[in-house]
Amino acid sequence: MIGALPSPTVRVAGAEVPIATGARANIAADLADRGTAGGRLSMLLAWFGGEDVLPDAVARHAPEALEAAIAWSSAAMGCMRYGRPTLGAKRSPGGSGAVIDWEEDAAIICADFLRFYRIDLWEEDPHWYRFCALLLALVRTEGSLVGQAARARSPLPRGAGAGERERARKLADAWTLPPTDAELREMARARF
Incomplete structure (x- = not known):
């Protein structure tokens, strides 16, 4: 409990x-x-x-x-030891890693906290442990923007069909995070 x-x-x-x-x-x-x-x-x-x-x-x-x-x-x-998504500010080069980015996803995190919990993160600063428990629950909540973004950025399970892969590609495109500085440098090196 x-x-x-x-x-x-x-x-x-x-x-x-x-x-x-x-x-x-x-x-x-x-x-x-x-x-x-x-x-x-x-x-x-x-x-x-x-x-x-x-x-x-x-x-x-x-x-x-x-x-x-x-x-x-x-x-x-x-607080949720099962199926824990990767949350955080930075993603590893190549775009894998965090499914939620603190800076890029701030607006949807704030919107979902207001919508689902009536907590205005622009005005309130909840305890970190309470915030994390609520955020991890949002990742798993059907209809939350945070959950949609996290699912779109997560890898597909093995054996996904062509239709599921195409739908996932469209969602991933819609929720793609901007490249990190490291990713931009790597892309520039590759082009050079």
Whole structure:
């Protein structure tokens, strides 16, 4: 059954440090590039930087704080352990990977939250774990825009017939995400 939301703190160097629990902060952290020092700093600031100042334990033990925050944030997607879709900001090169993109799909996520849950994400910032549970339910809800986009971007099962493949191709075209910077670079290299 549904229990209490997790602690709004993470353990860093033996200290309990408050972490931002809102969906906006967690999405901002997910949008940051983990592969760069600037991206990792952006992640820490999203989770811990109230006034663009990191708590002492986070500043002194940044790798440990980042690891704890990623684990705390990622655990929210574990609310539905079955058939979990890939959600997130970035897709792997070649277009596979995430079926929901935080930036490109913001409008349909907000529209579906308002339509199905009467939660106005433009005004409210729900707890990250609550947001993830509701978003994952939307992915599986017939008639939701989020669900339509996720299904259109997901691979077809093996053995799909010609009619099903053609219908899936049309849906995929309608819901195709714009290419990432990495995909644009790869396309330019291929053309060159």
